[in-house]
Amino acid sequence: MIPVNQPLLNGREKELLAECINSGWISSDGPFVGKFEQLFSAYIGVDHGVAVCNGTVALETALFAAGINKGDEVILPAFTIISCVLAVLRLGAVPVLVDVEPDTWNMDVAQIESKITSKTKGIMPVHIYGHPVDMDPLMQIAKKYKLIVIEDAAEAHGAEYKHQKCGSIGHIAAFSFYANKIITTGEGGMVLTKNKEMAERARSYRNLCFRPEKRFYHTELGNNYRMTNLQAAVGVAQIERIEEFVGIKRNLGEYYKEKFSLINGIKTQVEKPWAKTVYWMYCIELADSLGVNADDLMVALKQKGIEARPFFLGMHQQPVLQQLGLFAGEKYPVTERISRQGLYLPSGLALKEAQIDEVVSAVKVFVLKQRG
Numbered sequence: 001m002i003p004v005n006q007p008l009l010n011g012r013e014k015e016l017l018a019e020c021i022n023s024g025w026i027s028s029d030g031p032f033v034g035k036f037e038q039l040f041s042a043y044i045g046v047d048h049g050v051a052v053c054n055g056t057v058a059l060e061t062a063l064f065a066a067g068i069n070k071g072d073e074v075i076l077p078a079f080t081i082i083s084c085v086l087a088v089l090r091l092g093a094v095p096v097l098v099d100v101e102p103d104t105w106n107m108d109v110a111q112i113e114s115k116i117t118s119k120t121k122g123i124m125p126v127h128i129y130g131h132p133v134d135m136d137p138l139m140q141i142a143k144k145y146k147l148i149v150i151e152d153a154a155e156a157h158g159a160e161y162k163h164q165k166c167g168s169i170g171h172i173a174a175f176s177f178y179a180n181k182i183i184t185t186g187e188g189g190m191v192l193t194k195n196k197e198m199a200e201r202a203r204s205y206r207n208l209c210f211r212p213e214k215r216f217y218h219t220e221l222g223n224n225y226r227m228t229n230l231q232a233a234v235g236v237a238q239i240e241r242i243e244e245f246v247g248i249k250r251n252l253g254e255y256y257k258e259k260f261s262l263i264n265g266i267k268t269q270v271e272k273p274w275a276k277t278v279y280w281m282y283c284i285e286l287a288d289s290l291g292v293n294a295d296d297l298m299v300a301l302k303q304k305g306i307e308a309r310p311f312f313l314g315m316h317q318q319p320v321l322q323q324l325g326l327f328a329g330e331k332y333p334v335t336e337r338i339s340r341q342g343l344y345l346p347s348g349l350a351l352k353e354a355q356i357d358e359v360v361s362a363v364k365v366f367v368l369k370q371r372g
């Protein structure tokens with residue numbers, strides 16, 4: 001089986017985990033948490049990092065820190081993981097969708113302005129599959145309407161927009177360190193910001209909103225979203241190799257791209273001239289003209305021992321969100337098409353070129369069969 005992903009844990013992970021166990025520092029009090037925050041925020045290029053227990057709560061914590069409140073509207077792409085909408089809903093705020101671009105599959109920035117109302121407070125761009133959103137026009141809109149920009153950079157560790165790292169461009173950002181992300185802590189996440197007050201609010205929210213001056217006296221509702229020292233130890237070992245990992249991902253992506261450029265009926269995510277994508281996952285979209293969808297291809301690949309994963313389903317198409325009365329009657333045609341026709345292929349850090357050849361050839365055989 002060629003797995004869709006596998007983490008590389010063959011650096012100092014074991015050594016640093018042993019340090020935690022030998023010292024007894026296994027909960028969130030312990031030296032690796034602060035160290036990981038400092039190393040990762042420095043890598044991204046911001047002053048403050050607040051480690052949390054996963055990427056979904058990193059988004060929620062970032063929204064809280066940014067001052068998003070009940071009834072506020074937050075604009076985000078229809079094509080994303082449900083974590084984004086869940087985070088908005090958890091704060092009592094209202095998610096508002098825009099469609100994505102057909103070539104980058106990222107939030108279509110040109111559609112944002114038409115969705116702004118007097119209640120709009122934030123924009124949440126999601127750097128999908130490691131390709132940056134077009135941030136300059138987005139930040140201009142944010143400035144014009146005084147909106148907070150919360151970047152979801154969970155798939156974009158090391159990706160760059162005009163030589164600036166994703167996660168350092170908006171007002172605040174969220175990352176995930178789930179096992180399939182570019183660096184991992186098993187489960188884990190981080191909120192990053194240049195803003196000291198927002199960082200303090202994030203720290204407070206992840207730790208039950210304890211007040212520094214008066215412990216066990218609370219004026220806001222917080223959560224226990226702390227990262228453990230064990231997770232952070234793995235994170236410290238991982239970040240020592242982040243440049244290497246980003247390099248591997250880019251090489252795999254370029255190799256796939258070159259092979260797929262020769263196959264009609266297959267579309268891949270473009271890399272814009274201003275972007276450095278990190279190919280978090282290598283993705284393809286099947287042309288409608290082939291008369292088949294991503295599920296059909298996944299079945300064919302599985303028969304050949306190749307794992308793949310479907311694209312996200314549009315937020316407006318999620319039964320649970322429809323039941324809440326959200327997005328009624330809304331249509332996002334690009335999201336709907338890529339949800340049906342898109343999938344991602346094996347993209348693990350240990351993947352070999354010979355395995356990519358196998359994957360591409362299996363896709364090619366499938367495509368040629370459809371064309372007859």
Ligand SMILES: *Cc1c(COP(=O)(O)O)cnc(C)c1O
Nearest residue numbers: 054055056081083154155176178
């Ligand atoms: C993985 C991911 C998240 C959520 O991260 P978890 O750590 O799995 O909670 C959020 N946003 C995007 C875009 C992701 O890919």
